[in-house]
Amino acid sequence: MIKLNIANLNLFQIAESGQCFRFNQTEHGYRTIAEGKILDMCQESPDSITLNCSKEDYKGYWHDYLDLSTDYASYISAIPSNDSFMTEAAIYGSGIRILRQPLFETLISFIISQRKSIPAIKTSIEAICRMCGNEIDEGIYAFPTPEQLASCSMEEILSCSVGYRARYILSAARSVAQGKTPLEELHKLDDDDVFKALLEFDGVGVKVANCVRLFGYHRLAAFPEDVWIINTINNYYGGKFPLDLYEGFAGVMQQYMFFYARSNKLGK
DNA sequence: GCGCAGGTAATCT
């Protein structure tokens, strides 16, 4: 058990921020599953959490997964005081951190996300894990590797309620499994080239590529525009968000905006 | 029972 005293980290806010689909509330706290590992977490106070994992796993994986080295307070204090919406939104979601999620899982998850509600996305992802992921613990399955998913038939993938996205999923899994698109290698590229490489996948457009760039590759400059963000910009920024004010960390602002708008059912 | 959901690609003008 690891106890951390840290500001700007709220498990509820992260779970509801829309960046992750297997980071969910449990009886006692929160649980996330990533890279074949399970992490149980508990919010002990606004400024402290406990993690149920070994020191090795913490240092070797979860520390970076939870993005604990990034100073979010500095991003929040960089918000100009005349941007009253963002000031408010950042206070509201000040515990959000942008996770470093497994690349392949992030890619497939956001391909699934198109025109689906968040609960429906989660249902499909769990079905895929159960269908072909390793069983990590009793009834708990890892997200499949590219090879595992690529070896599934179209019918099997269709059975996970993904509809017309099935061919996108299979095509992406095959491309990665065959080494045609080496996801890990893309880490070396700059933001623009990561974006272009992701757009090569069939079924990946601007929105999904930006989500993978932000939530997988941790490129904080990426600014995914989904319906919540578009509505918010239309309603509160006159249709144009001042991206230049947030150069290099607009993705963090996107998260504050999304969480604030969706939690308060703004826009629509 | 029924519209819609964290979009994308194809097919128009």
Place this chain on the structure above:
DNA sequence: AGATTACCTGCG
């Protein structure tokens, strides 16, 4: 380039 439309299916 910009606008329009079909698309699977579970959730509310």
